[in-house]
Amino acid sequence: xxxxxxxxxxxxxxxxxxxxxxxxxxxxxxxxxxxxxxxxxxxxxxxxxxxxxxxxxxxxxxxxxxxxxxxxxxxxxxxxxxxxxxxxxxxxxxxxxxxxxxxxxxxxxxxxxxxxxxxxxxxxxxxxxxxxxxxxxxxxxxxxxxxxxxxxxxxxxxxxxxxxxxxxxxxxxxxxxxxxxxxxxxxxxxxxxxxxxxxxxxxxxxxxxxxxxxxxxxxxxxxxxxxxxxxxxxxxxxxxxxxxxxxxxxxxxxxxxxxxxxxxxxxxxxxxxxxxxxxxxxxxxxxxxxxxxxxxxxxxxxxxxxx
Numbered sequence: 352x353x354x355x356x357x358x359x360x361x362x363x364x365x366x367x368x369x370x371x372x373x374x375x376x377x378x379x380x381x382x383x384x385x386x387x388x389x390x391x392x393x394x395x396x397x398x399x400x401x402x403x404x405x406x407x408x409x410x411x412x413x414x415x416x417x418x419x420x421x422x423x424x425x426x427x428x429x430x431x432x433x434x435x436x437x438x439x440x441x442x443x444x445x446x447x448x449x450x451x452x453x454x455x456x457x458x459x460x461x462x463x464x465x466x467x468x469x470x471x472x473x474x475x476x477x478x479x480x481x482x483x484x485x486x487x488x489x490x491x492x493x494x495x496x497x498x499x500x501x502x503x504x505x506x507x508x509x510x511x512x513x514x515x516x517x518x519x520x521x522x523x524x525x526x527x528x529x530x531x532x533x534x535x536x537x538x539x540x541x542x543x544x545x546x547x548x549x550x551x552x553x554x555x556x557x558x559x560x561x562x563x564x565x566x567x568x569x570x571x572x573x574x575x576x577x578x579x580x581x582x583x584x585x586x587x588x589x590x591x592x593x594x595x596x597x598x599x600x601x602x603x604x605x606x607x608x609x610x611x612x613x614x615x616x617x618x619x620x621x622x623x624x625x626x627x628x629x630x631x632x633x634x635x636x637x638x639x640x641x642x643x644x645x646x647x648x649x650x651x652x653x654x655x656x657x658x
Contacts, residue, residue: 381409382577385423386433388414388602389529390611391454391618397595399584407580408573414602416510417561418481430566431577435484436559436634440647443654445566447574448634450657452563452581455622455630460547460558461486461528463493464517468541474503475523480510485560486528488641489546495644496549514538528560529618533610556633557622571658578657585623631655 386392398404400412410431415423421438423429427445439448463477472494479487482505494502506522513525518538526546527535535542547558565577588595603611622630634655642649 379408381411382430383411383413383428384431385413385415385420385429387417387420388604390599390603390606390614391623392433393599393602394588394592394595394615394619395452395581395585395623397584397598398587399580401598403587403594404580404583406576407583408576418484418510421481421483424564427566430569432564433561434564435481435486436562436637437485437488437641437647438483439562439564439634439654440638440642440650441483442564443650445568446564447567447657448655449563449565449574449578449581450626450630451578451624452585453559453623453626454561454618455557455559455626455633456618456620457551457557458547459532459560459617460545460550461489461526462532462535462545463490463524463526463543464514464531464535464538464540465524465543466517466520466540468543470524470541470543472498472502472524472543473500476504476506477502478506478508478513478516478522478525480507480513480526480528482507484528485558485637486526486546488637488646489550489558490526491644491646492640493544493546493549496553497544514540530606530610530614532617533613550637554633554636556636557629559630559633559637560618562634567658574658582624585619588619 386396399407400410402409413429417433417435420432421434424432424434424438424442424446479490481487508516510528513527514531514535515538516522517525517540524543550558563581565574599611600608638647638650641647
């Protein structure tokens with residue numbers, strides 16, 4: 352994921368809202384939303400953020416790396432957030448999981464990178480972008496199955512520092528996500544293992560990465576409108592990909608446009624429009640296995656239910 356050291360804010364265009372129970376009135380304050388500047392998020396939210404989704408509430412957008420948005424969710428700071436699925440057990444009392452807009456898929460999992468191919472990670476130092484990320488949960492589940500005795504020290508560092516740290520020998524391995532799948536060779540690094548591949552082989556389920564959550568206090572009507580707005584926004588982006596390109600590239604920093612396209616192609620898919628049975632099974636499977644390993648609190652039976 353593209354690193355964004357500090358949150359950045361922009362106010363979306365206010366659009367006309369349709370009347371309906373629980374829906375924000377025209378002229379209401381924009382909903383405060385935070386998501387990453389990564390191409391998949393800007394692609395999904397472009398139409399909505401710019402007021403092109405009929406009937407959708409206006410948005411006040413903040414851009415932040417997902418480790419920052421995870422903390423925002425734990426503090427209850429925003430109306431709507433893109434977070435790691437791994438943080439859900441800590442926030443679902445206050446937030447509801449939306450059934451769309453997030454990132455799940457196949458062949459898109461985090462990678463463990465090393466300087467030498469086939470390295471042995473027993474007792475070694477591994478850099479990770481967050482200990483409350485889906486990537487970290489997948490890594491811990493992989494290590495429990497494949498690294499006898501376990502890895503050594505876990506070091507949390509900003510995402511953009513991980514590959515240079517592995518290259519320079521500051522850490523023995525690094526856990527990376529998103530566009531690093533396409534760029535790690537530029538650092539002379541090797542992929543030791545694909546966490547998503549391990550997950551898919553052992554479960555048969557898609558890889559749950561990022562979720563969209565919204566405050567339960569908004570009410571069932573507004574939550575349903577938010578889900579409808581996300582679905583419409585992503586379908587509009589699919590129907591006219593060029594419309595979102597300026598927004599995507601503006602926030603992708605120095606990312607090559609071809610890499611941005613690969614990024615969108617990998618992380619925006621049918622699960623973005625609707626989680627469906629496989630999506631919910633993947634989320635429950637990840638969090639149930641992680642709870643069994645003592646990595647997260649257990650979920651309540653209705654924690655993932657959407658109003």
